[in-house]
Amino acid sequence: MISQTIYRSEAKIGRFLSVLALSGVSYGLYRGIQDNYLAEILHITAFERGIVEFFRETPGLLVVLILAWMHRFTESRIFKIGTAIMAAGLIGLLVSSSGNLGKMGKIIPVLFMVLFSAGEHIIMPVKTTISLDLAKPTTGGSALGITSAISNAGNIAGFVVVTILFFVFSRLGFERNDPVLFQGVFAVALALMIGAVLIVLALQESSIKIPRRRFYFAKKFYKYYMLEVFYGSRKQIFLTFAPYVLILQYGADTSLISLLLAICAGFGIIFSPLMGRLIDKVGYKAIMVTDTLILILVCFFYGFAHRLFAPSIAFVVVCINYVLDSIISLASMASNVYVQSIASSQEEITATLSTGISVNHLISIFIALMGGWIWNRTGIEVLFSISAFLGLLNSIYAATIKVEHRCTP
Numbered sequence: 001m002i003s004q005t006i007y008r009s010e011a012k013i014g015r016f017l018s019v020l021a022l023s024g025v026s027y028g029l030y031r032g033i034q035d036n037y038l039a040e041i042l043h044i045t046a047f048e049r050g051i052v053e054f055f056r057e058t059p060g061l062l063v064v065l066i067l068a069w070m071h072r073f074t075e076s077r078i079f080k081i082g083t084a085i086m087a088a089g090l091i092g093l094l095v096s097s098s099g100n101l102g103k104m105g106k107i108i109p110v111l112f113m114v115l116f117s118a119g120e121h122i123i124m125p126v127k128t129t130i131s132l133d134l135a136k137p138t139t140g141g142s143a144l145g146i147t148s149a150i151s152n153a154g155n156i157a158g159f160v161v162v163t164i165l166f167f168v169f170s171r172l173g174f175e176r177n178d179p180v181l182f183q184g185v186f187a188v189a190l191a192l193m194i195g196a197v198l199i200v201l202a203l204q205e206s207s208i209k210i211p212r213r214r215f216y217f218a219k220k221f222y223k224y225y226m227l228e229v230f231y232g233s234r235k236q237i238f239l240t241f242a243p244y245v246l247i248l249q250y251g252a253d254t255s256l257i258s259l260l261l262a263i264c265a266g267f268g269i270i271f272s273p274l275m276g277r278l279i280d281k282v283g284y285k286a287i288m289v290t291d292t293l294i295l296i297l298v299c300f301f302y303g304f305a306h307r308l309f310a311p312s313i314a315f316v317v318v319c320i321n322y323v324l325d326s327i328i329s330l331a332s333m334a335s336n337v338y339v340q341s342i343a344s345s346q347e348e349i350t351a352t353l354s355t356g357i358s359v360n361h362l363i364s365i366f367i368a369l370m371g372g373w374i375w376n377r378t379g380i381e382v383l384f385s386i387s388a389f390l391g392l393l394n395s396i397y398a399a400t401i402k403v404e405h406r407c408t409p
Contacts, residue, residue, distance in 0.1 A: 006139045006146060013134055015203050017150055022196035023083060024151040028158020028265070029189035030090065032258035033182055035243040040177035042106050046244055050372020052110055053240045057368060059118035060361030066122060067354050075126040075350065080200045082123030087197050089116025090190040097183050125354040128336055133346050144333045145276020152268030159262035166255040176253045220342050221352050223401055225359050227288065227335055230394035232360035234295065236367040237387040238325050242302065245380055246322065249306070250315045260319060264326035275330045284334035288398035291331035295391040298325050303384030338401070
């Protein structure tokens with residue numbers, strides 16, 4: 001069995017993986033409508049999208065301070081708190097999307113998106129550490145691959161529901177921007193997240209606690225932090241603006257965006273375990289160098305497809321790029337394995353990963369603001385050319401890493 005080859009024999013992983021699956025479906029529903037909700041219901045422009053992302057990603061910047069405040073809690077308890085906060089964010093989105101908020105119509109839903117994001121970012125480092133802690137010493141990459149695959153399976157279910165829902169209701173005469181459809185999705189996402197909260201409350205308490213230190217900058221992790229700067233810069237451009245390119249420039253509706261997300265998650269299920277095993281086999285350095293080289297090609301077609309091809313062909317090229325970028329983004333788990341290979345303890349891994357997330361988001365939130373301004377002033381060609389350049393810098397820097405060799409039993 002996979003659990004016997006990857007996880008420690010005494011590890012109890014059932015509830016942990018169940019929470020990942022349920023929250024994954026809930027997130028899939030939420031993520032499937034997020035960008036169209038912003039563009040078609042809240043009427044957020046490309047420039048405003050960068051502002052929204054600035055605030056939505058701010059919890060990622062502050063996560064190391066939040067976790068420092070929670071240093072007396074075990075990682076499993078923090079995992080529970082983060083899941084509950086995500087549920088609270090969905091409650092707010094459901095309530096705020098069902099009424100006329102007047103001048104606050106844009107601000108209040110965005111605030112609840114920030115709350116949801118806070119919960120998401122709180123559980124991000126501890127979810128990784130719990131997964132690594134449950135794994136055998138030499139199968140960290142494989143464990144992260146399984147964790148990612150389960151989350152992607154949940155995401156697919158959510159994306160498919162959104163795709164079918166909006167497709168069917170459009171055939172029944174509903175407008176693509178009917179608020180009732182979005183409210184219904186928020187309601188189902190909330191119900192599933194509440195289920196995840198109920199299960200996570202029964203999760204066995206771990207003995208690992210968050211370290212007291214707020215920021216953890218050990219010299220041996222310097223290159224990891226620098227890689228997070230490059231990765232945070234280039235991934236934020238795709239995360240924030242790639243869906244908006246599809247929606248605003250090519251007219252993609254909610255059903256299509258969700259379908260693309262489902263396809264991405266489907267490839268995630270297939271390639272996450274493969275990527276994990278590949279990291280274990282060829283090493284994290286080779287993966288970190290290669291993935292961003294492929295990204296350069298993706299950036300080129302994303303920024304210039306509309307100038308090279310007819311509109312219909314350009315749209316297909318951009319959709320393929322969207323999927324390809326999601327596949328190569330799976331390689332980001334290599335940096336977590338890199339941290340594990342040079343860390344002295346699980347507590348040090350958590351401290352390093354949480355600080356890395358803050359470093360990542362420090363640059364991300366400013367890239368989001370600048371990206372909206374660059375798009376507005378110069379167009380998507382310059383925006384994605386910058387992303388390609390950052391990817392190149394990422395590969396060059398990753399090539400300077402000295403690999404820590406581990407003995408295998």
